[in-house]
Amino acid sequence: MPISIFGFQALWSPYYLVALVLITLLYFFITVKWRGKFKDSEPLQQKEALLFVSGMALLYIIKGSPIDLMGHIMFTMHMVQMALLLLLVPPLLIMGIPTWLWRWFIELPIIKPLFLFFTKPMLALLLFGIFFSVYHLPLVFDFVKQDMLLHSLMSGTLFILAIFYWWPLVNKLEGMHKFHGLKKLGFLFALSVLMTPACALIIFSDAPFYATYSDADAWLQAMALCVPIGTLSQLNLSGPELFSSMSLIEDQRTGGITMKIIQELVFTVFIWLVFYEWLRNENDNAEEITAKVMQDRKEMAYHRHNG
Template sequence: MPVLQYFSFTELWSPLFLALMLLLTAGYFVLIGPLASRFEGSTAVPFWRRGLFLCGMLALYLAQGGPVSLLGHILFSFHMVSMALSYLVAVPLIMLGIPDWCWRALLRVNPLRGLAFLAKPIVAALLFNGLFSLYHIPAIHDYVMLHFAVHRLYYAVLFLTSGLMWWNLINPLPEYRALGGLGQVGFIFLNMVLLTPACGLIIFAGSPLYATYSDPNTWAMAMGYCVPQSPAALLQAFGGPGFFGSLSPKVDQQVGGIVMKFIQEFIFASMLAYVFYHWYKKENGQEDTELSAPASELAEEGLNYKGW
C-alpha cells in the first residue's frame, strides 16, 4: 500500500507490542500444556481451539500494533477496521480459544464474583455499545486520540466490555449461561440495534466530524503517539492526512461507518446461524457434550449461575 512506504519497520510493526503479544501467546501454550495438570478437570485442548486463539491474537496485534493501527491514525475508514478487528473479531476468537477448565478456574476467583452483574445480558450490551457510541462522539473521540494514557485506558475498557458482551453468546459453561437459544437471538438483535445510531451518525453526517482526520494540526498531534516524529516534523513532511489518501475526509468517514456496520452485520449474522445450529441440535438431543456438560455434575460442584 503506497501509504506504508513513508514509515519505518518499527513504526509499522510495533516490535514492543509484538513482543508482548508473543509473550502472552507463549503463556497460553504453557498454561494449556505443562501447567494444565494443576487445574481440576483439565483436558487436552483440541487443535481447532488453539487455532482460534492464535487467529484472535493475530487480529488483535494487526489492529492495535500492526499496519492497521498506523493506518487507523491516518484514515477514519481504517480506524473503524481496527475497531471491528479488536472488538468484534479478536475478542470472540480469543475467548473461544480458552478451554472450559480455564474459564472455571478463573471464575472461581472471589473478586470476580462481585462483578458478575456486569456480565448480565442487558448490562453487558449497554456497557459495550454505550461506550463504543460514546467514544465516537466527535469531541470525546478527538480528546481520547490526543491523550495517550486516556486512549490506552479507554481501549482496555472497551476490550473488557466487549468480552462481557460476547460472554452471553459464546460462553461454553452451562452453569453460567443466562440466555437460552431464543434469548441469544434477541441479544444479537439488541446489539445490532444499539450500534446502529453511532454508525448512522457517522455515515449520514453532512460534514467531517473528527478533527483528528480533517485538521492537520490535530492529526499531527495524534500521530505523534504512534510514530517518533514530532507534530511539527509530521506537518512539514506530509502537511496533513490528505497527503495519504484520495478520499476526502467526509467520504472517508462515510466509508468507515459503512465498513463498521457491514462487519458487525456479517459477524452477528454468522452468530445467528451458530445459535440456531446449536439450538436445533439441543432440541433434537444432539448437543455436543463439550459444549454442554451434564447439569447434575455441575450442580454437584456447586457451580450454578445464580450462585456466581
C-alpha cells in the same frame, strides 16, 4: 505518499508483537505443560488452540500491523479496527480459552462478583452500546485520540466491555450468565440496534466530525500515538490527505458504512451458528420429544375414556 516513510517501528510494532507472542506461549505453557497444577483441568483441544491463536493473530493485525497506522490516517480504517477488535476478537478468545482455565480465573478473589455483575446480559449490552456511542462523539473522540494514556484506557475498556457482552453468548461455564438457543438471536439483534444511531450519525453527516482527521495539528498529535516523535519531527506533513484520495466526508461516511457491514457479516455468521446449534439439538432430541408427545396423547386418551 507511501506510509513507509513512518518507519519499521510504526508500521509493524515489534514490541507489541513480542508481547502477544509471549502471551501466546504462556497460554500453551499453562494449558499443556502446567495443566496438572489446575483443578479439574482437561487436555487442550485443537479447536480451542486454533481459536485462541486466531484471536491473537487478528489482534496483532488490527493493532500491530500497518492497519493500526492507517487507522490514524483514515477514519475508514479506524472503523475496520473497531469492528474486528470489538466484534470478532472477543468471541475467539473466550472460546479459545479452556473452560477449566476460565473457571480458575473467575474463582480468584474479587474477580467472581465483578464478573457475575458485569456479564449480566442487559447490563453488558447497555454498557457496551453506550460506551461505543460516547467514544465516537467528536468531542470525546478527538480528546482521547491525542493522549496516549487516555487512548489506551478507552480502547482497553471498550475491549473488556466487548468481552462482557460476548460472554453470555459463547461461554460454556456452568453457573455463569448465558443464553441458550434462539434467545441468542435477540441479544445479537439488540446490539445491532444500539450501534445503529452512532453509525447512522456518521454515515449521514454533512460535514467532517473529527479534528484528528481534518485539522493538521490535531492529526499530528494523534499520529504520535503510533509514530515515534523523532520520526514525525523529521517529516514535513500537512495532514492525512497526503495518504488518501478520498475526501474527509467520503472517508467518514465510508467508515460508518464499513462498521455496519462488518457488524452484519459477523452477526450473520453467529446467527447461522446459533440456528445450526438449535437445529442439531432439535434433531438429537427428536425421538425423546416424539416419545413425550405420544405419552401425553395416551394419557389424555385414557383420562377422556375414564372420565
